[in-house]
Amino acid sequence: MRKTIDLEDREIAREMMGVGDSHLRRVKEALGVTVISRNEKLQLEGSDDAVERAARAFLAMQRIVRKTQKLQLADVDRILDAVEEDHSDNQVDDAGLVGHPGHPRKSKEAGERPLAGRVHPMTTGQERYIAAMKKHDIVFAVGPAGCGKTYLAVAAAIEALSKNQVNRIVLVRPAVEAGEHLGFLPGDLQEKVNPYLRPLYDALHDMLNPHQVARFSEKGVIEIAPLAFMRGRTLNSAFVILDEAQNTTPKQMKMFLTRLGRDAKTVITGDITQVDLPDGDLSGLTQAMKILKDVEGVSFVSLEKQDIVRHPLVQRIVQAYDKYEA
DSSP states (O other): OEEEEEOOSHHHHHHHHOGGGHHHHHHHHHHTOEEEEETTEEEEESOHHHHHHHHHHHHHHHHHHHHHSOOOHHHHHHHHHHHHHOOTTOOBOTTOOBOOTTSOOOOTTTOSOOBTTTBOOOSHHHHHHHHHHHHOSEEEEEOOTTSSHHHHHHHHHHHHHHTTSOSEEEEEEOOTTTTTTGGGSSSSHHHHHHHHHHHHHHHHHHHSOHHHHHHHHHTTSEEEEEGGGGTTOOBOSEEEEEOSGGGSOHHHHHHHHTTBOTTOEEEEEEOTTOOOSOTTOOOHHHHHHHHSTTOTTEEEEEOOGGGOOSOHHHHHHHHHHHHHHO
16 A cells, blocks of 8 residues: 655655654654655555554644644654554544543533543542643642542643643652661662552553553653652653652752752642651641742642542541541
8 A cells, every 4th residue: 555645845844754764764663664755745655554554643743743843752652652552443643642442532512622632520629620730830739539639640741741841751759768668678779669659650551551651761751750869850841740748848848849940840749638757747748838828820729528539438438537537
């Protein structure tokens, strides 16, 4: 099968090809198709399936170049991942994200496109949370377990990455027992902290396939790290999420908040009723809520028991504990 794609002009063609035709080679290797570039046109040759997939990939790449005048290798990889996972009833959008069966996209008539192409707010509190993340560069989300604090933040980060609003996602969590207790766990440092970071991996794997997570992690597009690794860094063009922030100390919280670089967004999530710090230690999240409450550009969202969207028993468990502790 043969197919020709018109690239419109020389500038679009140059950006789509990549430096030294790197983007072109990536498509050829991934899809097993022959691609010949000539006079701002692409001629695709190969099996019917390979040519159709390559055509969808190049058209998605072309839409990104039209919108942003730039195309990065990470964009090409996202699109190829989506094309490789694509089925007949899925669509590849500009971001390379796929609407999977069982997670249908909302139509334009039905309302705004859901986060990451598939995640919908289920409560009014979650709607306020999503609106705050879109409007503000620093958002604090405080609420009980199961109300979607981390899940929606990860979805918003993937959405921002897919729209080229940021270049990478950085997911951070404090390892509360980062002192002597970690030393008793087997393995190197990364293996020791992985159990603390597992919830972030769980959220990612719920929205991206394992191949995408592995590829993005390998290329540094997605980074998951303990809070201690943030010192001294400046995070530019990144969507940064600090999870379980109630377990930070005031010094750690200040250190984290001052990592924010140009064109970056930060979401801090936590539950002030589940502080695991040693007795008597002040939570950095609790202190930050008092210090930053009147700072322009910083948004605070409080989620409540009615926003819990896990198993129905979780809401009852939280209510029972609240009643007992009261």
